[in-house]
Amino acid sequence: MDVFNRQGDALIWARDHETLRIEPWGRDSLRVRATVAAAIRDDLPGALLEPSASQPIIEIDETQAVIRNGGIEARLSADGKLAFFFSDHVPGTSKVPGTSRELLAEQPGHFVWPPARSFTPAAGDLFHLEARFAAYDSERLYGLGQHQHGKLDQKGCVVDLVQRNTEVAIPFLLSSRGYGFLWNNPAVGRVELAASGTRWVAEATPQLDYWITAAQTPAEILARYAEATGHAPILPEWAAGFWQCKLRYASQDELLGIAREYKRRGLPLSVIVSDYFHWTLMGDWQFDPQHWPDPTGMVQELDEMGVKLMVSVWPTVNLLSPNYETMRSRGLLIRNEHGLPAHMLFQDCRPEGRIYIQFYDATHPEARSFLWDRLREGYYKHGIKVFWLDACEPEMYPSHPQNLRYHLGNGLAVGNIYPLLHEAGIWEGMQGEGETEVVTLCRSAWAGSQRYGAALWSGDIPSTFEALQKQVRAGLNTGLSGIPWWTTDIGGFHGGNIETPYFRELIVRWFQYGAFCPLFRLHGHRQPAEGWTSGSPNEVWSFGDEAYGIIRDLLFLRERLRPYIMVQMRLASEASVPPMRPLFFDFPEDAVAAGVDDTFMFGPDLLVAPVLEHGARRRPVYLPTGATWHDAWTGEVVPGGRWIESDAPLDRIPLYLRDGAQLPIRG
Numbered sequence: 001m002d003v004f005n006r007q008g009d010a011l012i013w014a015r016d017h018e019t020l021r022i023e024p025w026g027r028d029s030l031r032v033r034a035t036v037a038a039a040i041r042d043d044l045p046g047a048l049l050e051p052s053a054s055q056p057i058i059e060i061d062e063t064q065a066v067i068r069n070g071g072i073e074a075r076l077s078a079d080g081k082l083a084f085f086f087s088d089h090v091p092g093t094s095k096v097p098g099t100s101r102e103l104l105a106e107q108p109g110h111f112v113w114p115p116a117r118s119f120t121p122a123a124g125d126l127f128h129l130e131a132r133f134a135a136y137d138s139e140r141l142y143g144l145g146q147h148q149h150g151k152l153d154q155k156g157c158v159v160d161l162v163q164r165n166t167e168v169a170i171p172f173l174l175s176s177r178g179y180g181f182l183w184n185n186p187a188v189g190r191v192e193l194a195a196s197g198t199r200w201v202a203e204a205t206p207q208l209d210y211w212i213t214a215a216q217t218p219a220e221i222l223a224r225y226a227e228a229t230g231h232a233p234i235l236p237e238w239a240a241g242f243w244q245c246k247l248r249y250a251s252q253d254e255l256l257g258i259a260r261e262y263k264r265r266g267l268p269l270s271v272i273v274s275d276y277f278h279w280t281l282m283g284d285w286q287f288d289p290q291h292w293p294d295p296t297g298m299v300q301e302l303d304e305m306g307v308k309l310m311v312s313v314w315p316t317v318n319l320l321s322p323n324y325e326t327m328r329s330r331g332l333l334i335r336n337e338h339g340l341p342a343h344m345l346f347q348d349c350r351p352e353g354r355i356y357i358q359f360y361d362a363t364h365p366e367a368r369s370f371l372w373d374r375l376r377e378g379y380y381k382h383g384i385k386v387f388w389l390d391a392c393e394p395e396m397y398p399s400h401p402q403n404l405r406y407h408l409g410n411g412l413a414v415g416n417i418y419p420l421l422h423e424a425g426i427w428e429g430m431q432g433e434g435e436t437e438v439v440t441l442c443r444s445a446w447a448g449s450q451r452y453g454a455a456l457w458s459g460d461i462p463s464t465f466e467a468l469q470k471q472v473r474a475g476l477n478t479g480l481s482g483i484p485w486w487t488t489d490i491g492g493f494h495g496g497n498i499e500t501p502y503f504r505e506l507i508v509r510w511f512q513y514g515a516f517c518p519l520f521r522l523h524g525h526r527q528p529a530e531g532w533t534s535g536s537p538n539e540v541w542s543f544g545d546e547a548y549g550i551i552r553d554l555l556f557l558r559e560r561l562r563p564y565i566m567v568q569m570r571l572a573s574e575a576s577v578p579p580m581r582p583l584f585f586d587f588p589e590d591a592v593a594a595g596v597d598d599t600f601m602f603g604p605d606l607l608v609a610p611v612l613e614h615g616a617r618r619r620p621v622y623l624p625t626g627a628t629w630h631d632a633w634t635g636e637v638v639p640g641g642r643w644i645e646s647d648a649p650l651d652r653i654p655l656y657l658r659d660g661a662q663l664p665i666r667g
Contacts (some may be wrong), residue, residue: 003015003078003080004060004065004076004078005060006058006060007021009023009024009054009055009056009058010022010023011023011058011060011065011067011074011076013065013076013080015079015080017036018034018035018036018080018117018119019034019035019036019039019040020032020033020034020076020080020082020117021033021034021040022067022074022076022082023056023067024051024054024055024056024067024069025048025051025054025211025228026051026052026054026213026224026227026228027052027054027070027213027224027227028069028070028071028072028213028214028215028224029051029069029070029072029211029212029213029214029224029228030067030069030072030074030084030211030212030213031048031051031184031209031210031211032074032082032208032209032210032211032212033207033208033209034117034207034208035119035206035207035208036119036127037125037127037206037207040207041206041207044206044207044209045186045363045408045414045417046184046185046186046209046417047182047184047228047229047420047446047447047448048182048184048211048228048229048448049228049229049230049448051227051228052227054069054070056068056069057069062078063077063078064076064077064078068087070087071086071087071088071214071215072084072085072086072087072103072179072212072213072214073085073086073087073100080115080116080117081105081106081108081116082105082106082116083102083104083105083106084102084103084104084105084179084212084214085100085101085102085103086100086101086103086178086179086214087100087214088100103175103177103178103179103212103214104133104134104175104177104179104181104212105133105134106131106132106133106134107132107133107134107135107197108132109130109132114130114132116131116132116133117129117130117131117132117208118130122203122204122412123204123410125206126204126205126206126410126412126413127204127205127206127207128201128202128203128204129185129187129189129201129202129205129207129208130199130200130201131199131200131208131210132197132198132199133197133198133199133200134197134198135193135194135195135196135197135198136177138176139155139175139176139177140153140155140175140176140594141153141154141155141173141174141175141176141193142154142173142174142175142476142477142480142582143170143172143173143174143180143477143480143481144159144169144170144171144172144173144191144477144481145167145168145169145170145171145172145445145477145478145481145483146166146167146168146170146456146458146474146475146477146478146481146486147159147167147168147474147477148166148167148458148461148467148470148474149470150469150470150473151473151597152473152476152477152582152597153597154193154477155193155195156193156194156195157193158190158191158192158193158194159190159191159193160189160190161183161187161188161189161190161191161201161202161416162188162189162399162401162415162416163393163394163415163416163418163419163444163446164393164395164399165391165393165395165443165459165460166458166459166460166461167459168443168444168445168456168459168478169416169446170445170446170447170449170478170481170482170483171183171184171185171191171200171416171447172225172447172481172482173191174218174221174222174480176584176594178214178215178216178221179212179213179214179215179221180212180213180215180221180222180224180225181210181211181212182210182211182212182225182228182229182447183200183209183210184209184210184211184447185202185205185208185209185210186413186414186415186416186417186446187202187203187204187205187412187413187414187415187416188202188203188204188401188411188412188415188416189201189202189203202413203402203412204402204410204412204413205413206413211228213225213228217588218480218581218584218585218588219575219576219577219585222480222482222575222576222577222578223575223576225482225576226450226482226575226576229447229448229450229451229482230448230450230451230452231450231451231573231574231576232450232451232453232483232484232485232572232573232576233437233438233451233453233573234569234570234573235439235484235485235518235566235569235572235573236437236439237562237566238270238271238306238308239270239271239439239455239485239519240270240519240520240562240565240566240569241268241269241270241271241520241558241559241562242267242268242269242270242271242520242521242522242555242558243270243271243272243273243310243487243519243520243521243522244258244259244262244269244271244272244273244522244539244540245272245273245275245310245521245522245523245538246273246275246522246523246524246525246526246535246537246538246539247275247276247493247523247524247525247526247534247535247538248274248275248276248277248278248533248534248535249273249274249275249278250277250291250533250534251291251292252291252292252293252294252295252298255272255274255298256298256301256302258272258539259272259301259302259305259307260305261539261541262307262539263305265541267540267552267555268555268556268558268559269305269306269307270306270307270308271307271308271309271310271386271521272302272307272308272309272310273309273310273311273312273388273523274292274309274310274311274312275312275388276312276314276390277349277533278291278292278311278312279349280349281318281320281321281348281349281350282314282316282317282318282321282346282348282349282357283316283317283318283321283323283324283327283357283360284318284321284322284323284374284378285313285323285371285374285375285377285378285379286374286377286378286379287378287379288349295379295382295384296382296383298382299382299383299384300383303383308385308386309383309384309386310384310386310387310388310441311379311384311386311387311388312388312390313375313379313387313388313389313390313426314390314391315359315360315362315371315389315391315392315394315422316343316344316346316357316358316359316360316391316394317333317357317358317359317360318348318355318357319355319356319357319358320348320350320352320355323374324358326370327360327367327370328341328358330366330370331361331364331366331407332360332361332364332366332367332370333358333359333360333361333367334358334359334360334361334394334404334405334406335404335405336403336404336405337402337403337404337405337410338403339403340356341358342356342357342358343356343357343358343359343394343396344356344357344395344396344397345357345397359394359396361406361407362392362394362418362419362421362422362425363406363407363408363414363417363418363421364406364407365407367407367425368421368422368424368425368428368429369425369429371425372425372426372428372429372432375387375426375429376429376433380433385430385435385437386439386440386441387426387440387441388440388441389419389422389423389426389440389441389442389443389454390443391443392418392419392422392423392442392443392444393418393419393443393444394418395443401415406418416446417446418444418446419442419443419444419445419446419449419454420445420446420447420448420449420452420454422442423440423442423445423449423452423453423454424452426438426440426452427440427452427453438452438453439453439455439485440452440453440454440455441455441457441487441519441521442454442455442456442457443456443457443459444456445483447481447482448482449483450482450483450484450485454483454485455485455486455487455518455519456478456483456485456486456487457486457487457488457489457519457521457523458471458474458475458486458487458488458489459493460489460493460494461488461489461492461493461494462492462493462494462495463491463492463493463494463495463496463503463506463524464492464495464506465506465509465612465613465614467492468492468506468509468510468513468610468612469598469612471488471513472513472597472598472600472610472612473597473598475488475517475580476580476581476582476597476600479518479578479579479580479581480578480581480582480585482576484518484569484572484573484576484577484578484579485518485519485572486517486518486519486580487514487517487518487519487520487521488510488514488517488521489521489522489523489524490507490510490511490514490520490521490522490523490524491503491506491507491510491511491522491523491524491526491538492506492510492524493523493524493525494525495527496524496526496527497526497527497528497536498526498527498536498537498538498542498543499528502614503543504543504544504546504547505614505615505650506614507543507547507551508543508547508550508551508650508651509610509611509612509653511550511551511554512550512554512610512611512653513608513610513653515554515557515558515561515653516580516602516606516608516610516653517580518565518569518572518578518579518580520558522538522539522540523538524538526538526542540552540555546650549651550650550651553651556667557665557667560664560665560667561663561664564603564605564606564663565579565603567603568602568603579602579603580600580601580602581600581601582596582597582600582601583596583599583600583601583607583622583624584596585601586601586604586624587624587625587626587627589625589626590624590625590626590641592622592624592625592641593622593624593625596622598610598612599621599622604658605657605658605659605661605663606632606655606656606657606658606661606663607621607623607624607629607655607656607657607658608653608654608655609621609646609653609654609655609656610653611648611653611654616648617647617648617649617650618645618646618647618648619645619646619648619654620643620644620645620646621643621644621645621646621654621656622642622643623638623639623640623641623642623643623644623656624640624641625640625641626640626641627640627658627659628640628658628659628660629656629657629658630656630657630660630661631646631654631655631656632655632656632657632663632665632666633652633655633665633666638656
């Protein structure tokens with residue numbers, strides 16, 4: 001019996017109850033799906049957009065089938081083993097030149113069982129799925145979203161595919177071998193990047209689904225990925241400036257007082273944030289009129305100062321909220337498979353004490369529409385157009401995704417897509433109001449979130465130098481995962497005491513780093529503090545005179561760089577080039593640059609070497625070959641291809657300009 005056949009532009013293999021489908025999906029790209037169920041499904045949630053038309057070449061004989069789409073080729077044996085190659089096939093011929101090279105190949109777990117693709121029954125029509133691939137010596141693997149393991153190259157890591165505060169699962173890998181790989185599956189699981197092999201695991205899913213592309217450079221791989229999952233819009237001009245935030249401003253008067261003080265001091269300010277507990281109850285999505293009596297007037301005054309107001313929007317609903325019963329009866333809340341419908345014990349605004357709350361179901365179209373209707377009435381009608389989507393993993397403690405029932409299915413099978421659909425709902429609501437500039441600050445994301453104007457920040461991280469070190473790698477991997485808008489809580493979120501010399505040094509070094517992140521934002525729960533409702537001051541003048549003088553200069557440095565930054569943001573939108581990227585991105589031929597993970601390029605012209613050690617006043621910096629470098633502070637010219645010791649007094653971050661580039665670093 002023939003195991004191969006062609007259906008339109010797709011190659012089909014079927015044997016022993018398994019069906020495998022390979023088809024072109026964009027330039028130099030293929031999509032692979034497989035199942036042991038009755039048929040491959042087209043209605044499952046995922047990140048991929050409909051592709052542009054392709055004309056693949058498909059060749060079938062008794063022992064093998066081949067499908068080629070531009071620069072990528074898949075070879076499938078009669079027993080179902082699959083391998084991918086970078087193809088230099090000449091169109092119009094059937095010859096495959098001998099220089100085609102292997103990119104990635106399946107690897108069975110054992111010569112008897114398990115096979116490379118294994119499906120173990122879970123519940124109903126769901127399977128525990130494992131897909132195994134070969135490992136390659138010297139391969140480097142990047143992306144996978146944002147993680148706190150402190151690694152840039154993630155070869156050797158086991159990475160959970162589950163959304164958590166500070167841990168953002170975007171299942172896209174960029175390989176040094178010249179391919180990009182998207183695990184197009186929102187199921188909870190993991191990826192094991194071991195020396196003996198790579199294994200992708202979905203705990204519960206109907207089918208295998210992944211996308212792979214081949215290209216010569218990281219930039220080309222990310223361009224193909226953006227075509228497949230969506231381009232980010234162009235960042236609005238205002239969003240490139242400085243964002244002021246703390247936990248929390250308790251009233252309209254307090255928030256306006258801070259904005260006025262920025263203006264009195266002549267300091268640049270683009271965004272100020274009203275964090276949580278500005279509401280009456282979770283799920284009301286409106287200001288508490290006792291403390292925020294005139295939101296429209298507040299927004300108008302801020303607009304006159306050139307400042308946008310961003311408000312915190314949680315996806316949670318208090319059982320005491322008037323919206324709760326409506327949402328419950330209409331099926332707009334996440335349900336539990338077993339037990340009471342309670343997701344997290346939380347202290348809300350009223351003095352009743354802690355209460356169990358539920359999350360709205362972002363996978364339900366009606367729920368997304370309902371939420372936008374409430375946001376429009378509670379915020380948008382007052383002129384508020386910037387939303388902070390906090391706790392959108394969704395954050396639940398304890399976390400048992402298998403006990404959650406979403407509109408789209410069980411939590412194990414679909415849970416990771418929640419933040420993307422939450423972001424989509426705000427995007428669609430804003431677009432429906434005619435808005436063209438949409439930015440949402442989000443604590444979680446998934447593949448494709450960039451197309452909805454989602455900016456990611458690294459969550460509730462500690463206020464330590466060790467955490468700062470990890471953020472450098474986390475931010476670089478986020479950019480290599482297709483999310484160009486990224487930031488951190490400058491100074492960290494937990495535990496920073498503004499009176500200590502340690503924290504005052506940390507906040508300066510973090511500001512120096514933050515000035516060269518895509519978004520420039522101060523936030524944190526500063527100590528000393530009582531409870532979780534406010535905290536010590538967290539404005540730029542709050543950390544002592546020495547720190548203030550340095551930070552003030554950094555605010556104006558960022559302002560001078562904004563035209564350059566906006567050029568990078570346009571490139572990020574049009575070509576998916578991350579504004580902040582590792583050295584190997586711009587210098588792929590430099591083997592030493594490939595191993596540097598604490599220095600980065602901010603656009604093509606500026607090398608940034610943040611100071612990441614407490615007490616450090618010098619640091620080693622590698623300047624890649626293929627360019628001549630100018631110290632941005634002293635003007636000293638340094639040839640590329642060498643390590644140097646760079647001076648780094650407290651008021652200076654090492655910066656180097658490429659090939660005589662002219663940027664206004666010194667004013």
